[in-house]
Amino acid sequence: MELTVLGQDASEQAGGCSSGSCGSSGDQMSHLPDEIRKKVENHPCYSEEAHHHFARMHVAVAPACNIQCHYCNRKYDCANESRPGVVSELLNPDQAVKKVMAVAANIPQMTVLGIAGPGDPLANPERTFDTFQQLTEKAPDIKLCVSTNGLALPAQVEELSKHNIDHVTITINCVDPEIGAKIYPWVFWNNRRIKGKKGAKILIRQQQKGLEMLVAKGILVKVNSVMIPGVNDEHLKEVSRVVKEKGAFLHNVMPLIAEAEHGTFYGVMGQRGPTHDELQVLQDDCSGDMNMMRHCRQCRADAVGLLGEDRGDEFTMDKIEDMDIDYEAAMVARAEVHAQIEKEREAKRNAPSQAFVALADLQQSGKKTRPVLMAVATSGGGVVNQHFGHATEFLIYEASPEDVRFISHRKVELYCSGGDTCGDAETALQKNIRTLEGCEAVLCSKIGYEPWGLLEEAGIQPNGEHAMEPIEDAVAAVYKEMADGGLLDEPRQVVAATA
Amino acid sequence: MAYSIIETCVNCWACEPLCPSKAIFEDRPHFRIDAKKCTECEGEFADPQCASICPIEGAILNGLAENANPPGSLTGIPPERMQAAMAEIQAR
Structure with missing residues (x-):
């Protein structure tokens, strides 16, 4: 599987893209x-x-x-x-x-x-x-x-x-x-x-x-x-x-x-x-x-x-x-944190890619399915780990039988502050849903009842079943579910925006 | 005669190093020109340096107390267009 956004990972060769390093291709960095x-x-x-x-x-x-x-x-x-x-x-x-x-x-x-x-x-x-x-x-x-x-x-x-x-x-x-x-x-x-x-x-x-x-x-x-x-x-x-x-x-x-x-x-x-x-x-x-x-x-x-x-x-x-900074000590701590991040990145690179498996399955079935845009709520780490209402931006991925590729990010207004500012919640929420126009699914760790309903009305399927999973794996899994469910055989029906 | 900096200055430092007479100095709430030192760049440059790099229309006055960079001259925004846009924003 060949991925085509910008590349960066030296050890990542084309094929067998694993989560967290999707969006890179071996070719693009190998030069x-x-x-x-x-x-x-x-x-x-x-x-x-x-x-x-x-x-x-x-x-x-x-x-x-x-x-x-x-x-x-x-x-x-x-x-x-x-x-x-x-x-x-x-x-x-x-x-x-x-x-x-x-x-x-x-x-x-x-x-x-x-x-x-x-x-x-x-x-x-x-x-x-x-x-x-x-x-x-x-x-x-x-x-x-x-x-x-x-x-x-x-x-x-x-x-x-x-x-x-x-x-x-x-x-x-x-x-x-x-x-x-x-x-x-x-x-x-x-x-x-x-x-x-x-x-x-x-x-x-x-x-x-x-x-x-x-x-x-x-x-x-x-x-x-x-x-x-x-x-x-x-x-x-x-x-x-x-x-x-x-x-x-x-x-x-x-x-x-x-x-x-x-x-x-x-x-x-x-x-x-x-x-x-x-x-x-x-x-x-x-x-x-x-x-x-x-x-x-x-x-x-x-x-x-x-x-x-x-x-x-x-x-x-x-x-x-007012801060008292001991930079020598901080440098040691930073090196440890970086080493830990590297360890996790390395482990992800070496783990068998679930995204690859899901898409390979789909390719084998010989079914022709159209590409789909999905929005992902993440607070970092390359995993689906943010509550829909806490997201200030969504990462947009395109899934197709060939690959999962990172497309862009879209900023939204925070609508759920959990305080007494909730009076404006509905308008902010509707605006956010409009921001996700063109997407057919949104992946997040959790989502409230109200946005769930509004998203469905707008033709965007909320999905909280892949919390803490690597983003590309989760997107590929949802894509496969949609394909298996026969949702991707026809061109997308455009749903009028509700807001 | 001397140039002067007025309150619309945004303190961006662009003019200060250019002044051949070292007449410009940092001050609060904004930079100022020492009128005794300013030569209007006579004999040094074809154009007065501070007024030539200043990005803010109306922040620098020439020796006749005229606006060295009148509205619209630097941004290209016609002044009436700017006024209309600001009025519309305030009306919201």
């Missing part, structure tokens, strides 16, 4: 040298499988930016929004280092520290590199990465390579200045603000040059692209081809986030973001022989925790001041 595979296997942002187990954090030390993007509003200070470029507390490098050590000591699954804004990290070289330098000394067990719009990248590649930086993410939305002019109103270059196509042309040139220079230095490059319907959606296939050719090892196509209340150009002008389907089709089109990333949560520039969560509130500067 990478061992030392590079080693660099990404514990990185939640690069490895779909790793993101079930390991956490990341961003420190907001880089407020300045050297370009304007139409999806960004530089009045970035907001505690309630979750999107890139937004932070609640700007830190200086010393504060950032303190915060990283506090988080690393309290969340031992944290493997990665990134600097991602709220401006452009390389437009703040002193603050960014001071932070990296201190962390290299004080927290040597943490991987460092940085993301950039690329404008200042060529000038900073040499400095980047001196620090222990394994990964650089460049946001590349276009390789055509005509399209660039519709995304970037201006860049600041050689002491001037340069608008329109001319500015976009400079940015594109710098991004491509920076990408080539990083690859030449052996630094791993991921490319992020924002999908903007009607602006660059078709063009991103060309972007994907070009960056792959130049040696980027992973492409992450993300949906545009645009709401009028964000005050961004796209938000105010009514530019829409892509639908789940449009995003998925483009990601599939871009994938070809390149790794596509589909588990990105587009997190804030000060996010803390597993990708699906944000524990930033627990680590504000005033709380950190």
Whole structure:
């Protein structure tokens, strides 16, 4: 069985995909040298499988930016929004280092520290590199990465390579200045603000040059692209081809986030973001022989925790001041936790795959069954382990007779807080059910009576029978049940949304 | 004559390292320009540096106390469109 999302697991060869490492194919990682595979296997942002187990954090030390993007509003200070470029507390490098050590000591699954804004990290070289330098000394067990719009990248590649930086993410939305002019109103270059196509042309040139220079230095490059319907959606296939050719090892196509209340150009002008389907089709089109990333949560520039969560509130500067951190001891504890996670991952890899068995059975029956989307509630660990009402997001998997593949995640509002806020429960619940449109089953550890009924009405079968099972195994088992029950012989009947 | 920073500044630090006269300094509630030091970048750069990198429309005034980056000039959002959007949000 061949799985086709992004790959990451060095030991995982095509065939016999076992739970927890589904979503990777042997082929996609096998072209990478061992030392590079080693660099990404514990990185939640690069490895779909790793993101079930390991956490990341961003420190907001880089407020300045050297370009304007139409999806960004530089009045970035907001505690309630979750999107890139937004932070609640700007830190200086010393504060950032303190915060990283506090988080690393309290969340031992944290493997990665990134600097991602709220401006452009390389437009703040002193603050960014001071932070990296201190962390290299004080927290040597943490991987460092940085993301950039690329404008200042060529000038900073040499400095980047001196620090222990394994990964650089460049946001590349276009390789055509005509399209660039519709995304970037201006860049600041050689002491001037340069608008329109001319500015976009400079940015594109710098991004491509920076990408080539990083690859030449052996630094791993991921490319992020924002999908903007009607602006660059078709063009991103060309972007994907070009960056792959130049040696980027992973492409992450993300949906545009645009709401009028964000005050961004796209938000105010009514530019829409892509639908789940449009995003998925483009990601599939871009994938070809390149790794596509589909588990990105587009997190804030000060996010803390597993990708699906944000524990930033627990680590504000005033709380950190009171924490007494013994990093030496924390490092030992972290190593133990990591070893335990590795042991569990290894055991999963070696366990006979139930998913494979279920699907092989189905293939043998020779029955033609259509693919099905399923939503999964999980709080981490790669297993079905979350109550439907506690889920803040669902992971979406597609099951077919050939494989189970991870497609995306969808955020929902928490409707069950267990308190007296339940008055709004019904509307939030109905909204969540609409978010799951297109799915035919939802797998969770438990589910209440009311959502059960509403889900059924919406044509989505709730399923709580696979609690604590590995996600891919559970999805494959449910798929087989549906196939055996004759539910998948005909194209899906569309059920009108109830909400 | 001197440029000045007013209250819509978001303290992003972008201008501070660019100033050839070291006239810009961190302050509360926002960055400020020392009028005695500011040269408007005369003889140094074709364009005043702080006003050329500032991302916030209306945060920097020129020597004539005029808005160096008027509404719509940086984001491309027509001011009337922005007003309409804000009015609609407030009405919700």
